Amino acid sequence: xxxxxxxxxxxxxxxxxxxxxxxxxxxxxxxxxxxxxxxxxxxxxxxxxxxxxxxxxxxxxxxxxxxxxxxxxxxxxxxxxxxxxxxxxxxxxxx
Amino acid sequence: xxxxxxxxxxxxxxxxxxxxxxxxxxxxxxxxxxxxxxxxxxxxxxxxxxxxxxxxxxxxxxxxxxxxxxxxxxxxxxxxxxxxxxxxxxxxxxxxxxxxxxxxxxxxxxxxxxxxxxxxxxxxxxxxxxxxxxxxxxxxxxxxxxxxxxxxxxxxxxxxxxxxxxxxxxxxxxxxxxxxxxxxxxxxxxxxxxxxxxxxxxxxxxxxxxxxxxxxxxxxxxxxxxxxxxxxxxxxxxxxxxxxxxxxxxxxxxxxxxxxxxxxxxxxxxxxxxxxxxxxxxxxxxxxxxxxxxxxxxxxxxxxxxxxxxxxxxxxxxxxxxxxxxxxxxxxxxxxxxxxxxxxxxxxxxxxxxxxxxxxxxxxxxxxxxxxxxxxxxxxxxxxxxxxxxxxxxxxxxxxxxxxxxxxxxxxxxxxxxxxxxxxxxxxxxxxxxxxxxxxxxxxxxxxxxxxxxxxxxxxxxxxxxxxxxxxxxxxxxxxxxxxxxxxxxxxxxxxxxxxxxxxxxxxxxxxxxxxxxxxxxxxxxxxxxxxxxxxxxxxxxxxxxxxxxxxxxxxxxxxxxxxxxxxxxxxxxxxxxxxxxxxxxxxxxxxxxxxxxxxxxxxxxxxxxxxxxx
Numbered sequence: 159x160x161x162x163x164x165x166x167x168x169x170x171x172x173x174x175x176x177x178x179x180x181x182x183x184x185x186x187x188x189x190x191x192x193x194x195x196x197x198x199x200x201x202x203x204x205x206x207x208x209x210x211x212x213x214x215x216x217x218x219x220x221x222x223x224x225x226x227x228x229x230x231x232x233x234x235x236x237x238x239x240x241x242x243x244x245x246x247x248x249x250x251x252x253x
Numbered sequence: 254x255x256x257x258x259x260x261x262x263x264x265x266x267x268x269x270x271x272x273x274x275x276x277x278x279x280x281x282x283x284x285x286x287x288x289x290x291x292x293x294x295x296x297x298x299x300x301x302x303x304x305x306x307x308x309x310x311x312x313x314x315x316x317x318x319x320x321x322x323x324x325x326x327x328x329x330x331x332x333x334x335x336x337x338x339x340x341x342x343x344x345x346x347x348x349x350x351x352x353x354x355x356x357x358x359x360x361x362x363x364x365x366x367x368x369x370x371x372x373x374x375x376x377x378x379x380x381x382x383x384x385x386x387x388x389x390x391x392x393x394x395x396x397x398x399x400x401x402x403x404x405x406x407x408x409x410x411x412x413x414x415x416x417x418x419x420x421x422x423x424x425x426x427x428x429x430x431x432x433x434x435x436x437x438x439x440x441x442x443x444x445x446x447x448x449x450x451x452x453x454x455x456x457x458x459x460x461x462x463x464x465x466x467x468x469x470x471x472x473x474x475x476x477x478x479x480x481x482x483x484x485x486x487x488x489x490x491x492x493x494x495x496x497x498x499x500x501x502x503x504x505x506x507x508x509x510x511x512x513x514x515x516x517x518x519x520x521x522x523x524x525x526x527x528x529x530x531x532x533x534x535x536x537x538x539x540x541x542x543x544x545x546x547x548x549x550x551x552x553x554x555x556x557x558x559x560x561x562x563x564x565x566x567x568x569x570x571x572x573x574x575x576x577x578x579x580x581x582x583x584x585x586x587x588x589x590x591x592x593x594x595x596x597x598x599x600x601x602x603x604x605x606x607x608x609x610x611x612x613x614x615x616x617x618x619x620x621x622x623x624x625x626x627x628x629x630x631x632x633x634x635x636x637x638x639x640x641x642x643x644x645x646x647x648x649x650x651x652x653x654x655x656x657x658x659x660x661x662x663x664x665x666x667x668x669x670x671x672x673x674x675x676x677x678x679x680x681x682x683x684x685x686x687x688x689x690x691x692x693x694x695x696x697x698x699x700x701x702x703x704x705x706x707x708x709x710x711x712x713x714x715x716x717x718x719x720x721x722x723x724x725x726x727x728x729x730x731x732x733x734x735x736x737x738x739x740x741x742x743x744x745x746x747x748x749x750x751x752x753x754x755x756x757x758x759x760x761x762x763x764x765x766x767x768x769x770x771x772x773x774x775x776x777x778x779x780x781x782x783x784x785x786x787x788x789x790x791x792x793x794x795x796x797x798x799x800x801x802x803x804x805x806x807x808x809x810x811x812x813x814x815x816x817x818x819x820x821x822x823x824x825x826x827x828x829x830x831x832x833x834x835x836x837x838x839x840x841x842x843x844x845x846x847x848x849x850x851x852x853x854x855x856x857x858x859x860x861x862x863x864x865x866x867x868x
């Protein structure tokens with residue numbers, strides 16, 4: 159086999175392996191997405207990007223701080239914090 | 254529209270940095286039909302030289318010395334074209350709205366009997382400084398409306414007011430012709446209120462055009478000279494008191510002692526503040542006393558008043574008005590200190606406890622907000638006259654133009670706002686929402702929950718509901734207290750409001766959300782039937798009434814609603830699937846709240862009763 163043909167064969171095999179791995183990883187992520195809560199998904203995607211997990215904002219049952227004291231809060235800050243806690247980060251177009 | 258020209262007068266005394274910012278930003282706006290005069294009021298800094306390059310588009314008048322705000326402006330008013338309107342401007346205002354002048358002019362020439370028109374003024378950091386002024390004879394100190402609240406879009410309609418500050422004042426030529434220049438009784442301060450009162454006496458009205466907002470770096474020209482400020486202010490205040498004291502006192506046509514609760518985060522407290530404000534506007538001199546405290550069912554002392562100037566004044570008023578209104582639970586009606594006694598209360602079930610009825614029967618008359626409560630009281634044995642005084646909403650703080658913070662992901666958001674407990678039946682909504690939606694759908698329920706009962710573990714109670722992870726997604730805002738004036742922004746952050754409890758005495762949050770233009774799903778029973786109907790909301794069917802079992806002792810022996818879970822599921826899906834229809838109902842709700850259910854309407858009914866009682 160000529161040198162260019164060997165290279166092409168090697169690259170094709172490599173692509174096939176990567177495609178298989180991608181399919182497996184996609185299936186795994188779909189399975190996770192089916193069962194994990196929003197918060198876990200957000201933190202997974204953050205971890206994949208090398209970012210720290212979101213702080214526990216207390217808008218879900220897990221981050222809940224049971225108290226009978228009312229905390230003075232601003233609407234804008236609270237709502238922005240709430241939406242940030244339930245929205246996956248936007249990493250642009252993958253550039 | 255009148256194509257009247259306007260002469261813009263910018264008064265400057267030193268602080269060229271401010272004047273330059275004012276003029277540079279002014280020039281970027283639409284000055285069609287306007288000419289500009291800058292009065293240099295004897296500046297000793299670089300102002301005279303710096304103004305030279307500006308003379309291509311404005312006229313400069315240089316006073317040899319500082320003639321004060323009044324003297325400086327009067328010189329320019331005299332220089333204005335005789336058929337032109339005049340707009341007075343401080344040099345510490347900044348323009349970021351290109352059509353500000355055209356809007357002010359349009360407002361001045363279209364609002365009924367308008368003579369003077371001002372605008373909203375905000376500080377550079379975004380806080381609302383001014384949306385008109387009021388002055389009470391108790392203190393003779395003019396106060397700015399909306400002062401220092403975060404700007405959420407409050408006061409954006411055109412409103413008649415007592416006065417405005419003259420940092421920006423559009424004066425119609427007819428007013429100038431009728432009452433002349435600013436009064437030289439005042440060097441600075443009070444001249445604006447004085448002018449508005451003089452205009453009123455001549456038959457003109459003062460408005461704030463909420464559609465126009467300027468930036469105001471307040472007191473920019475006198476900042477840093479407290480001694481000078483105090484001297485000028487006191488002299489002007491004394492002159493003002495002498496001139497207008499009696500006239501302001503004579504505005505009051507009646508008085509009332511209001512015994513209630515004011516400085517707590519409760520519905521009674523919030524509505525007390527609004528009622529007292531509306532009564533003051535309509536010429537009823539109210540005094541306030543806290544009705545609870547030691548020896549009552551709510552033995553807590555009332556906290557010191559906050560930063561609400563008018564409420565502080567009303568709280569400190571003395572005197573013994575003939576009519577006393579106790580506004581609270583009827584078991585404190587006996588504390589009424591008036592010679593003519595009114596008890597004003599409400600309850601969430603279909604009758605009233607015997608002690609409440611006993612105390613109510615010692616009143617001259619009883620007020621309730623709803624037909625539901627009127628019938629409940631009568632059926633429980635009330636023998637005294639009973640009248641309906643509806644509660645209401647403030648259309649300046651609750652309207653569709655309030656700036657919300659919607660979910661940027663575009664999820665459709667249902668919102669509910671309640672204190673955890675049997676009456677609000679929260680588990681019904683949580684279960685229904687979680688059942689009817691899946692977590693794959695872009696929809697979310699946000700519940701703002703308050704719990705002050707240490708015996709209740711809200712999280713555990715929610716966990717026991719075994720909500721499905723695969724079901725509709727729910728977020729909780731737990732035990733956070735928002736400033737009342739920001740609640741409109743909270744409601745505007747959602748798409749639909751839900752109030753699916755068992756009974757309400759009124760339900761101000763529901764009414765406020767509806768006034769903000771939200772479609773609402775609300776239990777079709779009790780107080781809701783007073784203002785919720787198919788045309789503007791989604792009434793939630795009730796299967797039957799059931800015994801009102803709760804910790805609250807007042808409910809014992811009475812009944813409340815059993816909202817239909819199936820119908821709630823249907824309505825949640827209905828709103829989600831038919832958003833345009835829902836939006837239409839929300840818009841209709843906002844219109845109806847603004848037209849029929851304001852505190853002015855409540856005050857009107859209260860005043861009618863007070864007048865009747867005084868006879």
